[in-house]
Amino acid sequence: MTTTTETSVLQARNLVKKYGNVTAINGADFDLRAGEVLAVVGDNGAGKSSLIKALAGALVPDAGEISMNGEKVNFRNTRDARAAGIETVYQDLAVIPALDIATNVFLGREVRRRGIMGTVFRRLDMPRMRAEASGHLADLKIGIKSVNQAVETLSGGQRQGVAVVRAAAFGRGVIIMDEPTAALGVKESGQVIDLIRSIRDRGIPVVLISHDMPHVFEVADRIHVHRLGKRAGVVNPRERTMSEVVALMTGAEQPSEAERAGGV
């Protein structure tokens, strides 16, 4: 159906997911290109979260296809998606407050010591994980004094920064951010927007799910408008105004033929 010639880094065709009588994803398409920030917008209940969960492996669609760099993939869980290079930063700050920053960054991907201490005694290489975590924080210009601090001692923006750093440290292919600024103040939101830019500048495409139109227009290269469980269209933020995008979200306005095809 679509005529996109450029290969997508991450692509979905005709995804369907039903929960009993409720259709969360109703034949949705999705295209993410190399090196771009793609915003996903839509009204509450439009099915954005379900779509993102399918891409992140957090739910398994009933029908449809997902492919990465042209190859079909089947994610049974988030571990599969992570193995394929897709990292997700969740809205509700998926960090463990009582654990320190370095442990949080490496959670589920801990590095063990070399030699017998690592293989037989399973000892973690905390010095190395701390050093690498500090390096990643510095790369993304997140000002945190010590990676030995518990995450609960950080501000909301810094916590989100830790979650982003974790994704950026391991996300080789795609980083998905689900409402990363929803819980944050103005200044902290600005920091997260800067983070998104610096990740894109490192060549990693970002999917940004957000309700915040000014943020979306500030950072997105293209905007995927989701409505009634599927993609209504993809628009160019330089061709459309915020109020037009809101109108597309609610169905007050119809997308153009090219936008509907997803090929802006």
Place this chain on the structure above:
Amino acid sequence: MSSATTAGLSGSDLTRARVARILREPLLGPLAALIVAIIVFSVVSQTFLNPYNLSLILQQSVVVGILAIGQTLIILTSGIDLSIGSVAVLGTIVMAQQAGAGGPILALGATFIVCVVLGAVNGGLVTVLRLPPFIVTLGTFTAIQAATRLLAGSQTYQVPDGVLTLLGTSFRIGGFATTFGVVAMLLVYLFVWYALSQTAWGKHVYAVGGNITASKLSGIKSNRTLFSVYVVTGVIAAIAAWAALGRIPNADPNAYQTANLDTITAVVIGGTSLFGGRGSVIGTLIGTLIVGVLRNGLTQAGVDSLYQNIATGILVIVAVAVDQFARRRSA
């Protein structure tokens, strides 16, 4: 006041941050309580500080002290184990009965198998059926206690001296006599401390207890982690059963009636949060010693054991209140 102002802003800020960090250190409260208790009782009673008495406190703490390690692991995952003491008591009966039938090695093996299977039953019900640990272990506690009495037939069983009473064997370091049971307890503490603080498994235990959704999203196999905690607790209950027969070489189905709650007391006094995700086995060791010192000291001072229970009860409530307060401040 004047020294703080002359020290310069950054200097005093740094000191203040350091003081704040030390005050936030969760082991500080329990450790202070232990030291205060030891000082008070050594003033009140002349015999409290003599080596024989200190050794006695340690020996009296062995069974609950070992079980409290398992309880710590489960409470760290934001669960609770009401059955842990009854598993150990069943373990002692199995060990004593099998010792008569098949010899000490078989008896030890049978006890470990029974305790691990019961741990796995708790763990399976919590992870596969997703039932609350409180309800699961309340149920298994009731059933195990009854099963123990059925198995023992309201008899007690003497165990022969040898392998099964090994942990009761005493030895001397200088003027201080202690038992292998105390050493075994300290070794289990050391082992679990290492596993919790130095391995990925330990980090996952904290993560699952702190925020299970975030753990799953981080790719932790949370069910596997939870299940393993219950199985390890079964192993720990078996070691406690062995230590119990070392202390009193007589398996009694009515022994250690209060062990379940005593372990929770030790864990909570040691600063581990009942809400999961924060705490340590070092704290539990201190908590165990606080209860041991308190009971021993009050006995020495001639206080009725019922008053001792009141004191322990108050201590638990204070410990939980402190935890709540700390959580509210950090949230």
